[in-house]
Amino acid sequence: MRGTVYYMKRFAGLILAAAMLCGLCGCGGAPADPDKAQESIQVIAMDTVMIFSVYGEKSTHAAYAAEDEMRRLEDLLSRTDEESQIFALNSAGGQPVTVDSEVSRLLNTSGMYSDVTGGAFDITIAPVVSAWGFTTDSYQVPARADLEELLTHVGMEHVHQSGDSVRLDQGTQIDLGGIAKGYASDRVAQIFAENNIPRATAALGGNVLAWGDRPDETPWRVGIQDPKVPDDRNTLACLLHLTDAFAVTSGGYQRYFEEDGKTYQHIIDPATGYPADSGLTSVTVVADCDRESLDGLPGAGTMCDALSTALYVMGEDEALDFWRNCGLDIDLVLVTADDRVVVTAGLADAYEAIEGSGYTYEVVS
Amino acid sequence: MKLTTKQLTLCAVLTAMALALSYLENFFPLSLAIPIPGIKLGLANIVTVFALYALGPGQALLILLARCFLGAVFAGNMNALIFSLLGGVTAMLVMIGLSRLRKLSVYGVSVGGAAAHNCGQVAAAVLTLGNTAPLYYLPVLLGVSLFTGALTGLISACLFRALAHTDLMKG
Amino acid sequence: MKSSPKLRPCGWDALVVLLVLLLAVGCGAAVWGGNEATHDLTAVISVDGETAETVALSSLSGPEERTLTANGYTLHLVLSPEEVYMEAADCPTQDCVHTGHISRSGQSIVCLPARVIVRLEGGQKDESAPDVVIG
Numbered sequence: 001m002r003g004t005v006y007y008m009k010r011f012a013g014l015i016l017a018a019a020m021l022c023g024l025c026g027c028g029g030a031p032a033d034p035d036k037a038q039e040s041i042q043v044i045a046m047d048t049v050m051i052f053s054v055y056g057e058k059s060t061h062a063a064y065a066a067e068d069e070m071r072r073l074e075d076l077l078s079r080t081d082e083e084s085q086i087f088a089l090n091s092a093g094g095q096p097v098t099v100d101s102e103v104s105r106l107l108n109t110s111g112m113y114s115d116v117t118g119g120a121f122d123i124t125i126a127p128v129v130s131a132w133g134f135t136t137d138s139y140q141v142p143a144r145a146d147l148e149e150l151l152t153h154v155g156m157e158h159v160h161q162s163g164d165s166v167r168l169d170q171g172t173q174i175d176l177g178g179i180a181k182g183y184a185s186d187r188v189a190q191i192f193a194e195n196n197i198p199r200a201t202a203a204l205g206g207n208v209l210a211w212g213d214r215p216d217e218t219p220w221r222v223g224i225q226d227p228k229v230p231d232d233r234n235t236l237a238c239l240l241h242l243t244d245a246f247a248v249t250s251g252g253y254q255r256y257f258e259e260d261g262k263t264y265q266h267i268i269d270p271a272t273g274y275p276a277d278s279g280l281t282s283v284t285v286v287a288d289c290d291r292e293s294l295d296g297l298p299g300a301g302t303m304c305d306a307l308s309t310a311l312y313v314m315g316e317d318e319a320l321d322f323w324r325n326c327g328l329d330i331d332l333v334l335v336t337a338d339d340r341v342v343v344t345a346g347l348a349d350a351y352e353a354i355e356g357s358g359y360t361y362e363v364v365s
Numbered sequence: 366m367k368l369t370t371k372q373l374t375l376c377a378v379l380t381a382m383a384l385a386l387s388y389l390e391n392f393f394p395l396s397l398a399i400p401i402p403g404i405k406l407g408l409a410n411i412v413t414v415f416a417l418y419a420l421g422p423g424q425a426l427l428i429l430l431a432r433c434f435l436g437a438v439f440a441g442n443m444n445a446l447i448f449s450l451l452g453g454v455t456a457m458l459v460m461i462g463l464s465r466l467r468k469l470s471v472y473g474v475s476v477g478g479a480a481a482h483n484c485g486q487v488a489a490a491v492l493t494l495g496n497t498a499p500l501y502y503l504p505v506l507l508g509v510s511l512f513t514g515a516l517t518g519l520i521s522a523c524l525f526r527a528l529a530h531t532d533l534m535k536g
Numbered sequence: 537m538k539s540s541p542k543l544r545p546c547g548w549d550a551l552v553v554l555l556v557l558l559l560a561v562g563c564g565a566a567v568w569g570g571n572e573a574t575h576d577l578t579a580v581i582s583v584d585g586e587t588a589e590t591v592a593l594s595s596l597s598g599p600e601e602r603t604l605t606a607n608g609y610t611l612h613l614v615l616s617p618e619e620v621y622m623e624a625a626d627c628p629t630q631d632c633v634h635t636g637h638i639s640r641s642g643q644s645i646v647c648l649p650a651r652v653i654v655r656l657e658g659g660q661k662d663e664s665a666p667d668v669v670i671g
Contacts (some may be wrong), residue, residue, distance in 0.1 A: 042582060042653045049653065051668070099559030105613070137628065181577045201668045208670045220666075231634035233669045234643065248669040284670065418541050473549030479661070480556040483595035500567045507560035511553055523542040529540060 039063040040325045044056030044183055045070040046077075048205030054192070055215065062195040066188050070297030073187065077180045078104065079135070080128065088175060089166060090126075096160075096167040099304065104164045106217075109298040110179055113306035114156045115311045116326065122270040124154045126175035132275075134266045135175075139257035141264065147273035154270055174272035181207045182305020184299050185246060190294045206249045207305055209289060210242040210348065219243045219350070226280035226357060227253040227335055237282070237335050237359055239345070239352040244289045250308035251335070267311050283308050284333040286347060316342065320364060335359070368424070375420065376428055383412040383432040384439070399509060401502050407479055407513050413457060414521045416480055420462045429453050448489045448530050456520030471521050513535030541553045546588060579620050581613070593617050593656075602654060609650035620645065620654060 026106040039059040043050040043066075050070060054063045078084045085099045099107075110123045126135075127150045133139040142150075156194045158172035168174065176183075181204045188202045192211050199212030201220055205360035210220035230253035240247060252265025252275065256292040286307040287300040308328065311319040316334055321345055325333050331346035339358055343351045345365035368376070368499035386408040396404050416425035433453055437446040459481035463474045480531060483506040577596045580587060583606045591600075599616040601623070611625040611632065619639040624631040625647060632647035642665070644655040 015598060040657065043585065044651050044653070047648075047650065049644075051644070051655075053667075169650070203668045203670070206670055208668050214667065220668065221666045223666030223669040225669055231631070232636060233671050234638075236666065236669065239666055247670055253671075254671070283666060307669075414654055464541065466548070468542075468546070468548040469552065470545050470549050472545040473552040474541065476556060477552050480559070500563070503562035503567065504560045506548070507563065509558060514556075518545075525540055525543055 004040045004108055019276040041067060043067045043070055045074045046184065046204070047177075048181065050205070051203045052188070053201045054197055056195070056197045057210075058195040059197065059200075062191055062197050062200070063192050065195070068111075069187050070184060070204075073180065073184050075108075076100070077176045077183075078304060079175045083155055086174065089168060091175045091280060092168065092205060094167065095172040096165045098165050101164055104166060106176060106179065106183060106298055106302075107159065107161060107166060108175075110174075110176070110306070111156045111161075113179075113303070113310065117307065117310035117314070117322070119270055120313040121153065121178060121306045122154060122156065123174045123176055123178060124158055124172055125158060125268050125270045126173040127153060127171070128268050128270075128273050129175065129266070130173075130267075132264065132268065133257075134255060137262070137288065139259070149271075151273045154273075179298075179302055179306050181205055182246075182248060182302040185209045185248075185301035185305075186294070186297070188247075189289055189291075189299075189301065193291055193294050206251075206254060207301065207307075208247045209301065210245050210247065210291065213243045219323075222247055224249055224284050224333055224335070225251075225253075227251045227268065230254070230256075235357075236354050237357060238284075238333055238341050238354060238361075240284075240286065240333070240347065241350045241352065242286065243290060245286055246287045246289050247284055247302070247310045248303045248304035249282055249284040250312045252276070252312075253281065267309060274312040276350055279337050280312055280316060280319070281337050282335040283319065284314040284335075284344065285311065286331045286333070287329060304330070312314060320344070372420065373397055374425065376416075376431075379412050379416055379420075380428050380431045380435070383409040383428065384435055386412065387432070389417060389495055395509075395513075399505065401505060404506065404509065405513075406518060407510075408520075409480060410456065410475065410478055410514075411480065411520050411524065412452070414460065414471060414478065414517065414526055417457075417460055417464055417474075418471075418525070422457075425461075426454075426457055429441075429457055444493070446496045447493060448486050451489040451492075452482045452485035456482035470517060470518075471525065472518035474516030475521060479510035479514030479517065480507055483507060541550055545611055576658055577656055578658045579615055580653075580655045582655075584651050588650055591615055593620070604650070606650045606652055609647070610652055611647055613645075613654060620656065622647070622654075625650070642667070 030083050038055050040053045041063045052063045075081060075084060077086055079086050081087060085103050089097050089099065105165045128147060129135060131142040131146060131150055153171040158169040160167045185202060185204055185207045189209055192200055197211060202209040210222055210224055213219055222240045222242050223236040224238045225233055226235040226237040250267060252267055256263055256265035265275045267276045285304040287304050289300055311322060314322065314338060318335060319332065331344045333347065334342040339360065341359045342365050343360045345363060348363045390405050390408050393406055395406055413425055413429055416428050433446060433449040434451060437443055456478040460474050460478040463469055463477045487499050487503045487506065576592045579591045579593060583604065586622040593615065594617060596615060596617050599614055601636050602613045602615065604613060609625065609627045612623045613624045614621055619630045619637045621637040622635065625632050627647050627649040629649060630644050635645045638645055638656055639659060642654050643655055646653050
């Protein structure tokens with residue numbers, strides 16, 4: 001017969017094993033709701049600061065996947081990186097260059113937005129922007145004759161595309177800076193969808209993606225910076241309540257220089273070669289981000305980016321006409337030089353006036 | 366503390382062994398399975414347990430301190446010293462206490478030591494970072510210490526059995 | 537051998553295990569069960585995408601200065617219990633200095649040329665503050 005000591009030992013061993021198992025299950029489990037898990041990263045890419053704030057079980061993975069994608073696009077679309085396809089295209093000297101289908105799709109899209117905006121958005125404005133020194137931070141006011149000469153190379157008719165083979169006329173240069181971050185935000189939306197991210201915000205400079213809603217299930221609060229206070233991101237002209245939406249702001253205040261008491265800002269009117277002087281200080285274009293139709297192709301984010309630049313060039317009246325007649329599902333917030341904030345009807349319930357900002361607010365339809 | 370030549374030699378050998386075990390641990394990267402910074406098996410604890418029983422608390426502490434200092438010197442990382450010291454000394458104090466309780470086996474002492482080691486390390490992290498965030502890891506670390514403690518306990522038990530009939534410890 | 541310990545696990549060892557378990561569960565309840573928003577306001581300083589330092593502002597007794605050198609530029613950052621600001625920098629744009637003082641969770645100071653980002657995280661979140669600012 002076995003003694004009690006034996007059973008005591010057996011019992012002790014069992015308790016030990018059971019307790020350890022509990023220990024692992026109890027402690028190894030994830031803390032609380034996986035939707036509450038959050039990853040927030042900042043990335044400097046494409047000449048801007050990007051902030052990804054991602055929620056959900058795969059938040060960390062999605063945030064870093066987004067960072068990797070930004071680096072890839074930066075390498076692919078940069079105008080200054082000598083390894084990039086855009087650089088190759090610009091330095092081909094009139095010879096055709098075969099580009100990735102991704103790049104050729106973006107060029108197609110650029111052409112399309114140039115068409116619908118009557119040339120107010122134009123990726124071939126690049127040499128003119130460079131002449132003003134906005135690409136190198138060595139600002140200068142170019143001679144009118146020089147601008148006239150450069151303008152003869154501006155226009156999508158100088159870009160010849162057949163399939164993935166692209167040829168630029170001699171003297172024509174392209175810069176996808178006006179559309180690249182919008183396209184990047186489309187790709188970010190797709191990465192969020194692939195990782196079942198319930199909610200997130202992605203701020204890519206002037207391009208914002210509000211994915212899902214806030215953790216408290218109210219819409220994301222997206223501020224539009226006051227163009228009069230370019231140095232302070234915390235002074236707002238307007239606040240938008242957005243769920244599943246892209247919002248892109250273009251404004252001269254984002255980059256400018258002063259010479260002889262005159263301010264020159266970075267958005268160039270392709271028609272004149274001079275900085276757009278349309279009475280607007282910033283244009284925000286908002287469009288829904290439809291989770292069901294994200295395929296990674298240039299989408300609503302790209303559209304908002306291209307249109308915000310174009311509408312800024314057009315000015316208030318022309319921009320509102322465009323909004324009424326374009327047949328695109330977009331809404332606008334226009335900030336004018338005479339201290340008005342003009343909001344289109346679709347945002348009537350989604351905008352919030354900023355008290356004490358000095359702006360008057362009006363909704364148009 | 367006055368040490369005989371034999372004791373001194375033994376201390377030196379055990380310190381060397383502890384350092385070797387710390388190094389050996391790098392080949393079992395537990396952090397791959399459980400992604401928590403600083404998580405490890407704690408094999409060097411075997412030496413501490415052994416020294417505690419075979420040589421007594423004084424010399425065990427001596428070995429521990431030597432191991433921590435030399436480990437930091439070899440790693441070229443003096444910042445790691447506060448972590449290993451705080452972890453090691455906390456573990457040592459708890460194990461001295463537990464080993465006084467004659468009813469406990471080497472397993473219980475080991476588990477207690479491992480848990481205390483983790484508490485000490487988390488405390489060090491909180492102190493150096495000036496942030497309470499590392500506290501989040503403590504519950505998991507304590508859970509894991511049940512396993513690592515049992516493992517070092519098992520190895521220590523084998524060690525004592527193997528050496529029980531030698532005269533290595535006598536005198 | 538001064539004294540050999542018991543070499544087989546016994547019931548008393550289970551007591552130690554239970555004690556550790558209780559401690560783990562207790563700690564778990566304390567740190568995970570509590571309100572998640574109780575983290576102190578923390579400045580996260582990152583250089584070239586790597587987090588260089590995290591400073592809990594509440595742990596500071598008074599203003600402290602940090603000198604950050606990165607990508608050929610030197611920045612002087614001031615951290616205090618209430619706010620963070622870039623006092624001086626030798627970067628060409630000076631955007632970081634112009635950003636001014638930041639004091640709320642989610643705000644950040646950025647120096648693009650030096651690739652330095654200082655961001656405030658945690659702390660009491662102001663429910664009416666914007667989550668993102670386009671600019």
